[in-house]
Amino acid sequence: MLLLLPLTIPVFGAGLILAFHNPRAATRTALVLGGVEIAALGAVVWQVHAHGELQQGRYLRADGLSAFFLMGIAIVSGLVLIYASGYLRHMGEGRFSSPRWFYALVFLFLFTMISVCLSANLGLLWIMMEGTTLASALLVGFYNTEGAVEAGWKYLIVCTVGIAFALFGTIVLYLAAVKAGIHPASALDWVSLMDAAPRLRLDPHLVKLAFVFVIVGYGTKIGFVPMHSWLPDAHAEAPTPISALLSAVLLNCAMYALMRYDAIVSRSVGPAFPHVLLLIFGVMSMVVAGLLILVQRNLKRLMAYSSIEHMGIIAIGLGLGGPLGLFGALLHVFNHSVAKSLLFFSAGNVRHNLGTLRIDEIQGISRTMPQTTAALLVGGLAIVGLPPFSLFISEFAILSEAFAQARYLVVTLFLMVLSVVFGGFAFHFFRMLGGEPDRRHENSKLIPSEFIAMGMAALCVLFFGARIPHAFSLLLREAVAVLR
Amino acid sequence: MGLVGIATEKILSSFSVFLFLTILLLAVARRISTSVLLFGLQSAIIAAEVFATAFQEKLPEVYIVGALVFLIKVVGIPRAFFLLVKRLKTVRDVKASTTPTQSVFIAAAIIYLSYAAVHSYGGAVHVPDDPLAAAVSLILTGAFLMVSRKKALMQMLGLLVLENGIFLAALITTFGMPLVIEIGIFFDILMGLLLMGIFTFRISDTFEHLDVSKLRRLRG
Numbered sequence: 001m002l003l004l005l006p007l008t009i010p011v012f013g014a015g016l017i018l019a020f021h022n023p024r025a026a027t028r029t030a031l032v033l034g035g036v037e038i039a040a041l042g043a044v045v046w047q048v049h050a051h052g053e054l055q056q057g058r059y060l061r062a063d064g065l066s067a068f069f070l071m072g073i074a075i076v077s078g079l080v081l082i083y084a085s086g087y088l089r090h091m092g093e094g095r096f097s098s099p100r101w102f103y104a105l106v107f108l109f110l111f112t113m114i115s116v117c118l119s120a121n122l123g124l125l126w127i128m129m130e131g132t133t134l135a136s137a138l139l140v141g142f143y144n145t146e147g148a149v150e151a152g153w154k155y156l157i158v159c160t161v162g163i164a165f166a167l168f169g170t171i172v173l174y175l176a177a178v179k180a181g182i183h184p185a186s187a188l189d190w191v192s193l194m195d196a197a198p199r200l201r202l203d204p205h206l207v208k209l210a211f212v213f214v215i216v217g218y219g220t221k222i223g224f225v226p227m228h229s230w231l232p233d234a235h236a237e238a239p240t241p242i243s244a245l246l247s248a249v250l251l252n253c254a255m256y257a258l259m260r261y262d263a264i265v266s267r268s269v270g271p272a273f274p275h276v277l278l279l280i281f282g283v284m285s286m287v288v289a290g291l292l293i294l295v296q297r298n299l300k301r302l303m304a305y306s307s308i309e310h311m312g313i314i315a316i317g318l319g320l321g322g323p324l325g326l327f328g329a330l331l332h333v334f335n336h337s338v339a340k341s342l343l344f345f346s347a348g349n350v351r352h353n354l355g356t357l358r359i360d361e362i363q364g365i366s367r368t369m370p371q372t373t374a375a376l377l378v379g380g381l382a383i384v385g386l387p388p389f390s391l392f393i394s395e396f397a398i399l400s401e402a403f404a405q406a407r408y409l410v411v412t413l414f415l416m417v418l419s420v421v422f423g424g425f426a427f428h429f430f431r432m433l434g435g436e437p438d439r440r441h442e443n444s445k446l447i448p449s450e451f452i453a454m455g456m457a458a459l460c461v462l463f464f465g466a467r468i469p470h471a472f473s474l475l476l477r478e479a480v481a482v483l484r
Numbered sequence: 485m486g487l488v489g490i491a492t493e494k495i496l497s498s499f500s501v502f503l504f505l506t507i508l509l510l511a512v513a514r515r516i517s518t519s520v521l522l523f524g525l526q527s528a529i530i531a532a533e534v535f536a537t538a539f540q541e542k543l544p545e546v547y548i549v550g551a552l553v554f555l556i557k558v559v560g561i562p563r564a565f566f567l568l569v570k571r572l573k574t575v576r577d578v579k580a581s582t583t584p585t586q587s588v589f590i591a592a593a594i595i596y597l598s599y600a601a602v603h604s605y606g607g608a609v610h611v612p613d614d615p616l617a618a619a620v621s622l623i624l625t626g627a628f629l630m631v632s633r634k635k636a637l638m639q640m641l642g643l644l645v646l647e648n649g650i651f652l653a654a655l656i657t658t659f660g661m662p663l664v665i666e667i668g669i670f671f672d673i674l675m676g677l678l679l680m681g682i683f684t685f686r687i688s689d690t691f692e693h694l695d696v697s698k699l700r701r702l703r704g
Contacts, residue, residue, distance in 0.1 A: 059664075123665030130672040137679050141686065149686045150699040156683060157639055160676055161630065164646055167669070168623070171654040171661065178658055185662060205605065 002047055003056040003118055006040040006070075009033065010111040014104040023099040027085045030103035034081040037110070041074040049475060061120030061191070064478030068330060069117045069256050071475065075460075076248045076337050077110055079453045083345050084241035086449035087352075097142055102239070109135040109245065116253045122188045125257055126163070126170050129221065132250055133159040140238045140246075151230075151237035158230040159221055166217025166257075173210035173264070176203045190260055197267035204269045211265045211274050214258070215281065221254035223308045224281040224315070225288040235304035236357070240348030243300060247307045247344065248337030255314060255333065262318060263483050275319045282315030283413055290417035293424040299347045299357045302428060303340065306383055309421060310336045316414065317398040320405060326480045328397030335390040335464060336383075342457035343379040345450065346372050350432075353444050359428055364437030371446045373433055375454045380429050382461045384422045390464035488539060495536040500614040502529050503652075504595055507625045510645070511587035515576045516637055520565040523641055523648075526622075527557035530652055537659060545663045552670055553651075561644065561677065568637060568681055574694050579634040581697075587632070594624045615656045622649030634697040636684045640677065647673060 013033040020026040047054055048067040055061045062070070084106070088099045112131035119125035133156065141152025170188070177187035180199040186192045193200075200207050220227040235243045258278075265274045289308035296302040310332065317329030349372045350365065351357050366373045382389035395418070402411045446454065468476075506526040513519045531553040538546035569576070580587065598620035602613055626646025630639050654660055661669075688694050 121665070123661055124668065127665065127668035127672055130676070134672065134675045134679055138682070141683065144686065144690070146690050149683065149690050153636070153680075153683045153687060153696065153699065156676070156680060157630070157643070160643060161627070161646065164643070164650060168650050168653065171650065171658070174654075174661060175657045184658070188662065188665065209605070 001056070002044055003054055003060045003062055006037060006044060006114050007060075007111060007118065009037045009040055010107040010114070013037070014107040014111070017100050017103045017107065020100055023088070026098075026100040026103055027088065030107070031081060031085055033107070034078060038074045038078050041070050041114070045071050045074075045475070049471075049478070055120070058186075058189070059121050059124050060118050062118055063482050064475070064480075065256070065259065065482040066117045068475050068479035069252060069333075070114065072252060072334050072337055073110070073113060073117065073249050076244070076341055079338075079341055079345075079457055080241045080244050081106075082449050082456075083244070083348070083453035084239075086447045087239070087241055087348060097144060102139070102142065105135060105139050106242075106245070109139065111135070113249055113253045117256060120189055120191065122170050122173070122190060122193070122260070125260070126167055129166070129218070129254065129257060130160070130163050132253065133163065133221070136242070136246065136250065139242045140234045142239050142242070143237070145237075147233075148237045151233035155230045155234040158227070162217050162220025162227055164217070165213045165220075169210045169213030169215075169217055169261075172206055172213065173261075176200050176206040176210065179203060179206075190264070193264050194267065197264050200264075200268035207265055207269050208273055211261060211277070214261045215274075215277055218254045218258045218261075219281055222251055222258065222311050222315075223285070224311065225285040225308065228285070228289070228308050231308060232301045232304040235307070236298055236300040240300075240344055240351070243303070243347075244341040244344040247304070248341045251307060251311055252333050252337060255311065255318075259318065259483060266321075271321055275321055278315050278319030279407075279410060282312045282319055283410060285309065285312030285315065286417045287312075287413060290421045290424075293421055294427070296424075296428070297359055299350060299359055299362070299428075299432075300344070302359070303343050303347060306343075306421070306425075307336075307340060309417065310340070310383075313395060313398065313414075316410060317394075317401070320398065320401045320407070320410075322401050322405065323480065323484075324397050324401035324404070326483055327476065328394045328401065330476055330479055331397065331468075332391065332394035335394050335461070338457055338460045338464075339379055339382040339389070339391060342375055342454060342461065343383060345454050345457065346375045346379060349375075349446065349450060354438075359432060362432040363435040364433075366433040368437045369444055371451070371454075375458055376429065376433070378458045378461060380425050382465070384425050385418055386422075388465045389461055391461075392465065393468075492536040492539050495532050496540065499529050499533045499536075500618040503618040503622065507595065507621055508588060508591050510625065510629065511591035512584040514578060514580070514584070516569055516574075516578055516635065516641075517566065517576060519578060519638065519641055520562050520569075523644060524558055524562040526645070526648060527553060527561075530648060530655075531558055533652070534655060534660075537655060541659055543659060546660055548663060549660055549666050552667070556670055556674065557644075557648070560674075564677065564681070565637065565641070568684065572637075572684060572688055572694065574635070574637070574688070577635075578638050579695060579697075581632050581634060590628060590632075591625060594628065595621045597621075598624065611656055616653070619649050619653035619656065622646070622652060625649075634695050636680075636687055636694045636696050639696060640680050640684075644673075644677075 017029050045067045048062050053063040112128050112135050115128040137156045140155050141148045182196050223231040262274050285308050289305045293305045314329045314332050317325045382391050385391045385395045506522050510522050534550035598617040602616045623646050626642045629642030
């Protein structure tokens with residue numbers, strides 16, 4: 001029953017919030033419901049940690065890997081809800097663009113992403129993954145400006161086509177499983193597929209074909225180059241809290257799906273084939289996004305390309321495999337989502353105060369917005385992977401695994417991209433932070449909700465850089481154990 | 485053999501040919517409404533194929549899937565499209581970026597390619613080449629329509645043709661996925677179309693046209 005709780009709360013919550021026409025009441029309801037939802041997710045994570053995997057009926061299941069991703073969802077969605085409560089204060093009452101619609105859609109979006117992590121069945125996982133696109137498309141186009149409508153349409157079309165390929169891959173895997181003698185009713189269950197994976201070896205072509213379609217399909221949602229075209233647009237045009245949710249939760253959920261398939265395919269036809277594909281997509285995403293970071297003119301597009309780069313890093317960790325590679329990849333999933341939320345929150349503040357996100361129009365914010373500047377600095381230094389921040393540890397783990405496997409080409413490209421990205425971020429940030437501020441803008445401080453959200457994210461980035469708590473590393477180890 | 489038995493045999497042996505026909509006709513269709521009719525026809529052929537499979541393999545669940553295909557893809561979606569065309573008051577032309585002749589050649593090339601691609605896998609899955617090639621060429625045709633037709637409505641239609649291909653591939657290789665999953669997929673398609681419908685209204689409101697090739701403000 002415990003697994004049904006985090007799924008029912010957001011659905012009923014979405015309906016409940018729509019009943020509140022007063023923006024303040026809607027916001028308060030959303031915060032309370034968010035708190036309850038996080039508690040429910042926490043209970044699931046705790047149960048999995050204490051008693052092992054949970055199963056509910058044939059379609060819902062939570063194991064160590066799900067628990068790890070659910071924890072990430074709980075933390076980031078908590079931060080986003082707190083931040084949004086202040087961010088939406090200027091929003092008027094449009095037809096579909098009022099705070100109550102915003103929160104209702106956010107809760108539906110959360111519902112789909114949580115269901116992705118709780119699906120025991122690969123078919124259900126696909127359905128919910130498509131659901132994430134549907135639930136978030138209206139949020140991407142929320143402002144209804146020309147750019148937002150264009151970004152929303154592009155997002156909807158590109159991701160739906162991409163995910164259609166993932167459906168085809170799922171069908172091919174199903175076919176291989178049925179042919180290998182698994183009963184059709186359970187031929188899409190992840191556990192029975194893992195158990196029967198060695199028998200799938202009878203048809204290596206089918207399994208490989210399935211993985212190619214799945215990596216292209218879910219890779220579109222992850223934002224792998226060259227299927228990334230929707231990602232910068234959607235991140236830049238969506239309201240800031242949504243940008244943070246897209247980058248820090250949605251991309252991770254798609255990565256989670258890919259990890260599940262990778263585990264099955266590695267066990268049946270050997271890790272060489274899927275891992276080479278992951279390495280190719282990972283390196284390609286890293287290199288292309290790293291170079292594009294240099295030429296960005298919009299702060300949020302800069303962050304979006306950085307997300308593509310980090311998804312590439314995670315794919316490389318996954319593609320290297322091995323204890324350190326997987327450990328680094330999963331740790332990086334978590335670290336990236338916290339640091340990127342912090343950066344998006346700061347970008348949102350800049351937009352609120354200066355009315356623009358164009359990097360060449362932002363100057364001297366270190367004098368007018370000292371708190372936001374501090375957040376941008378912490379987030380920026382963390383995202384380029386400098387010690388003592390948490391992303392350094394995960395990137396270092398992935399690099400050591402690459403060294404241990406003597407993959408020098410990967411190592412070289414990895415380090416080159418990291419230094420290019422460092423240069424790009426330093427270049428953009430110095431221009432924005434330094435210089436003479438525009439006289440028209442007064443000094444501005446953070447309001448409490450923004451201060452809490454950004455402060456918590458910054459503390460998290462710093463804390464996990466200093467040491468990884470014991471309970472967290474146990475969760476991480478359980479997640480790695482599921483995949484191996 | 486009863487009348488139903490004969491009909492089943494005929495459907496299973498000849499539906500691929502009819503599907504290839506709809507592909508070629510879709511390539512030359514110049515009006516959105518014609519394309520929608522062709523999509524409805526194509527879905528009707530697939531629905532017949534679903535019923536025939538259900539009858540032949542004696543799978544009661546598959547009858548439900550067939551009924552869903554009929555209700556959603558043959559009746560529901562074409563009606564919704566006609567409504568959209570009427571309400572949006574858009575020009576009826578599909579705004580193709582290839583001439584009809586070129587389109588037919590491309591469609592023919594797609595069919596040929598599909599046969600070539602299927603040939604190597606046909607043996608592995610114990611399915612005759614024709615239906616599998618039909619499924620693959622539907623997928624490719626859908627993708628082709630999406631990139632070569634500039635109207636937002638035609639992109640939606642291309643997506644539906646592509647989805648028809650995936651559905652057909654699942655049907656002929658595995659007699660379809662488990663029923664619950666199948667229903668979930670249908671639900672997703674419906675919601676997706678609803679959202680795309682909302683977005684076409686927003687595009688025509690904010691840009692005063694429906695030509696998605698002109699949506700190119702966001703770049704880089």
